[in-house]
Amino acid sequence: MKKLTKYILIAVTGSLLIISCGKKKPGLVYFPDMYYPVAYDPYQEAVIAYGEQGTTVPLFAKQEGATVLAPVPGTISQNPEGILPLELLNTPEGYEASKQIVTSPLDPANKEKDLARGKDLYVKTCAACHGTTGDGQGNIVVSGAYSGVPNYKDRVITVGSVYYVIEHGRNAMGSYAGQLLPGDRWRVAEYVMNEFKSAQAPQVAATVQVADTIAQK
Numbered sequence: 538m539k540k541l542t543k544y545i546l547i548a549v550t551g552s553l554l555i556i557s558c559g560k561k562k563p564g565l566v567y568f569p570d571m572y573y574p575v576a577y578d579p580y581q582e583a584v585i586a587y588g589e590q591g592t593t594v595p596l597f598a599k600q601e602g603a604t605v606l607a608p609v610p611g612t613i614s615q616n617p618e619g620i621l622p623l624e625l626l627n628t629p630e631g632y633e634a635s636k637q638i639v640t641s642p643l644d645p646a647n648k649e650k651d652l653a654r655g656k657d658l659y660v661k662t663c664a665a666c667h668g669t670t671g672d673g674q675g676n677i678v679v680s681g682a683y684s685g686v687p688n689y690k691d692r693v694i695t696v697g698s699v700y701y702v703i704e705h706g707r708n709a710m711g712s713y714a715g716q717l718l719p720g721d722r723w724r725v726a727e728y729v730m731n732e733f734k735s736a737q738a739p740q741v742a743a744t745v746q747v748a749d750t751i752a753q754k
Contacts, residue, residue, distance in 0.1 A: 581602075616719065620718075622704055622719050623638075623697070623701060625701060632705075636694070636697060637695070642723065643720065648727075655726075659728050662716055663725065666683060666686050671732065672688045685708075685709060694729075695730070696723070696726045697726075699725070
């Protein structure tokens with residue numbers, strides 16, 4: 538009798554364990570948002586998770602339910618000019634496409650100021666390797682710590698390709714997108730073309746166009 542009772546208890550306990558571990562009817566989750574967070578699109582109306590009701594949060598209601606918030610008063614914009622990076626992939630094809638860009642999006646009326654800032658940024662950011670004259674003989678190269686930096690005069694480049702390399706990097710050179718804002722990348726690129734390639738700029742653009750035409754054939 539004792540053995541029978543023991544077997545019955547074991548069977549009942551086992552059944553309860555199997556039923557409790559079943560996933561067909563999971564138990565209720567307390568605060569499901571904490572376990573299954575809902576990602577909101579900042580520019581679309583936020584809705585209460587697991588429901589159809591629109592948000593009633595006053596902070597969001599003022600912006601038609603959008604969760605994106607306005608900048609805090611006094612905030613300094615990271616991109617005040619609104620100039621966005623080039624929509625070119627970091628691929629050989631992207632680099633070749635950048636050579637077709639022969640003008641920057643900067644306002645031509647501000648060219649003198651843009652070139653002055655471009656020079657200042659070039660000296661601080663690029664001259665250590667590329668040299669103050671663009672000959673690839675900067676202090677780091679002359680010291681023997683680094684080599685293989687080309688002379689701008691020997692390169693077939695455009696303002697677009699210079700910008701592209703600053704943004705993505707190329708060969709042994711890394712990206713400088715983290716050091717220079719999009720507008721300033723264009724300023725440095727314009728300075729490089731104006732200072733080191735000004736006499737050759739029309740020829741460079743023509744060479745690139747001819748090369749591209751031959752490649753298409």
